Amino acid sequence: MQKLGDFFEKFINKESIFINKKVLQSNYIPESIFHRDEQINNIAGILAPSLKLERPSNLFIYGKTGTGKTLTITYVTNQIKELASQKDIPVKIFYLNCKLKKIADTEYRLLVQLAYELGKQIPPTGLPTDEVYKIFFNIIDEKEQLLIIILDEIDQLVKRNGDSILYNLTRINTELKKSQIALIGISNNLTFIDELDPRVKSSLSEEEIIFPPYNAIQLQSILKDRVKLAFKDNSLEEGLIEKCAAFTARDHGDARRAIELLRVASEIAERNNEKKVLIKHLDEAEEKIERDRFVDIIEKQPKQFQVTLYSILIVNSNKNESIYTGDVYDIYKQICLKIGLRPLTQRRISDIIAEFDSLGVINVKLISKGRYGRTREISSSLPSTTESKIKKILEQELDL
């Protein structure tokens, strides 16, 4: 006990390398946005008519994760909101993230959430969907107003529910008497729009804006800006920012990742009682982030998913050759038997394997072995140290 007291004491007295660590957290909104002037102006131009109560064009925004889409759009819309409230213009802007479960990931919930923002409570379930539509419709059309609805990660919504929601929302304008709705869709899947119904496609993407990934130089300036606010002078080893930027620019140019990398590296440095964040901490940080991400994903999975993954790992370590769906399913059934879990059908396991693939935990390739059938060739995409750790976690979770 005494020792722990000492530890905390030391911790408090220790001189920190941070001035304001919050700046590095993912929910921090910076005051200025770098390298997005063109997009900001574009969006502002498109949305400006809303201040005259003219319906702006529907807008579609693409860009990979961490390219500042959400940040930019909130920045612009916040200004519009502010101006609107100053001048008492009935413009309302809603931001919905379609990926958040239980909030906006189905047609019903999306409408409920929108209605809620408009000040009308609708039960989270139990009503027919068209009833909810009617309610929603009525609140909007109560008075003259302009709504701008931002649907972030709209691809998720469509993937789960099809594009009928979008169709309904784009069409609703023709029925509204007093109000108007404009939609802004944000997606990080570039091919997404091509999979839509052509009618929806043409009306949703009246305007399109693309957010390119940041390059290393741009990332550097973003990082430098944050570093100024977050760290005390001379807390970073020479060349650290450059390395960090180069690291992230190589895959995707994701600014969020770059900042996270820096944050984790600095945390490691702090824990090691270093006075500076060193480049070697970056390497460590990268590994840690990756590992934590996987561990996080896997702990959150339902039991059946965990058993499936465990089976894959077992088969993978028992066999040096390629492994296939059938092998996994056999082992899976055995494990279920052992831990007293009712095994699912192969059809379902097949889907689960596909889901792990899209989570990036495993790699899957569809191959045909000619006369010997068609199947998925599965390989783990986890680094081996992470893999054994995850195996242990799974064994624990499943009491094996």
Place this chain on the structure above:
DNA sequence: GTCAATTCACATGAAAGAGACCACGGTCTAGTG
């Protein structure tokens, strides 16, 4: 040797069921004046 048909081992799709959650309206019950 050549070429189309066959065949395997799943993939992929569609539909439907089970079970959890919930709203709503009607009926029953107990408490109140």
Place this chain on the structure above:
DNA sequence: CTAGACCGTGGTCTCTTTCATGTGAATTGACGA
């Protein structure tokens, strides 16, 4: 008389199962050279 408890019905949503159909190349087998 009324508030609350307690149904039954009907709705959504997620996870599964069931049934049906699709698929790509190794293999087979008929055919002709």
